[in-house]
Amino acid sequence: MIKRAWAVALAAAATFFAMPEPARAGATLDAVKARGQLVCGIHTGVAGFALPDARGTWRGLDTDLCRGLAVALFGDANKVRFQPLSSSTRFTALGSGEVDVLFRTSTHTLMRDVTLGLRAVTPYFYDGHGFMVRAGAGITKASEMGGATICLISGTTNELVTADYFRTQNLTFTPILFERTDQATAALQAGRCDSFGTDASQLAASRSSLQNPNEWTILPERFSKEPYGPYVRRGDEEWFDLVRWYVNALMEAEERGVTAANVEQIRKDSTNPDTRRLLGVTPEIAQALKLDPLWVVNVIKSVGNYGEIYERNMGLKTPIGLARGPNELWTKGGLLYPLPMR
Template sequence: MLRRGLAAAFAAFCATLAGTAAAQTNIPSPTLDAIRARGTLNCGIHTGVAGFASPDSRGVWQGLDVDLCRGLAAVIFNDVSKVRFVPLSASTRFTALGSGEIDVLFRTSTQTMLRDTTLGLRHVTTYFYDGHGFMVRANAGVNRVREMAGATICLIAGSTNEQVTADYFRSINVPFQPVVFERTDQAAAALAAGRCDSFGTDASQLAGTRASMPNPRDWTILPERFSKEPYGAYVRRGDDNWFDIVRWYTTAIIEAEEQGITRANAEEMRRTSVNPNTRRLLGVTPELGQSLKLDPLWAYNAIRAIGNYGELYERTMGENTPVALPRGPNNLHNNGGLLYALPMR
């Protein structure tokens, strides 16, 4: 009788867990519902920095963050045109997300503990690894940041770079003069005009700024790095399904590169692959999409739209672009980098 009683209690416990899991699975996503009703994804991006987000000669936004927005639109609508880009400064980006002006922020935004715990927002999976650096004129005779005593340094308001710069110069007891701007293009113009001796921000953004200068060879990015700057998308707290969609979409783009799935071969691999991981990712078996309340082809549609992470990187800031930034830490883990797709099963 005791055994039967324990078995009955265990069965009831399992049923309760199953019911709880089913209830959680069926919790609606206010953000996803609003996007579908609106017919457009509102995506926050940079106001303009080459490689991540900048308009081309036709006024069309291009860059890594921009294409991540387009890929997310493909996940939801299978249509990369159903996205509205909202350019935001560093000081307004989190307010815009918190107020509901945008649905997701893909904007060179470092993931930090205080941002994650105090803003009512959640950072998602890291998609880019960077570090704070400084750019100076090539003929300035400066080889190390320590040599910039008394220098005037351009910085961006509301960025982690303000604090990183102040902390470093304080730590070595060297004075400097900050000149703070709202936007990167303003800081770049001040640097070019001689109002600043240096520009301090993340190295990838320095590379993008240098590429936009009339004579890029006139500028040198010093080799030292003074912080860890892992970029991730941000979403509002309280919508777990939307967090999961953005998280696993970002992971899927990295996973596609790990598996060798590209824009060109995704259709063939979907038809012919016998690899269970590939079949799950490309929607041959539907469980991944079902878990996110999405079409089974959600990841396939994104990969067909923007490619895998490697394709995306090389197209927007790789060595054959004006930014010409080697992948370094943004390579796959098995190629000496830090990118690592979580298991999608």
């Protein structure tokens, strides 16, 4: 019995020491603070999410989320460096430490979350795969595209979604793969493809950049669930928590009617305990996340709440012209349901 007990103990010890060592909690936050700058992985260029303007300044929902996180960390929206990444290199760049976080139109999927050494944090944008075709092609639904040539972006979920759909419909198609959205859009314009298949928001962005947007139609069907969210490296719970609750705070601020214009006044006047916690009148949230008590106030003053960020970058008054739809708050029929910040 003694020999057997020793054998069991030795086997357990061997298993323990063979396990990979997890990343030290707080390592990313420590590194970011020591550097004095957040490095944020973004798209190489898609309107509404991340695209340089005429002056070379990155604009879009994802880039504003990066700026807001820099404000939460440093109180300064300029303390962020944008790292454009292709679909096929984004996760490798994050895993290797080239960037601190991805805000890059990245769908949360099971396989990505459990096999890449990364963690999907929390959804901030809900989308679905669709197809864009010429308005004059006479195509009203995807099942009419048998034999079509379809532009796709390599390294995305859209490759699999398209292949799955055509296989289940017993239809053939010819894929043409590109590294970047602008390459696929140019190929579509040039007639190399009959259709462009990607998420509907990116189709709308691509259509806005075409020579004659009215000549193109985004078919109404959606063939997948594409919840976008930030990704971080696995094993750093402190950084995971900070990014998750930062995104949540933007949605919570919108739900409570806190905007860039009124945040100071609401912080001064509100008697609601949850609002007071959110805006740092009582300090427990900031203490738990190791941030400045006014971090949410500073973020909202700088980039606005979630709704303000959305409308500024892809809302109905922009060239993209996307209604909120599922990206509305749950109180207005959408899917955004901020978790309680208490």
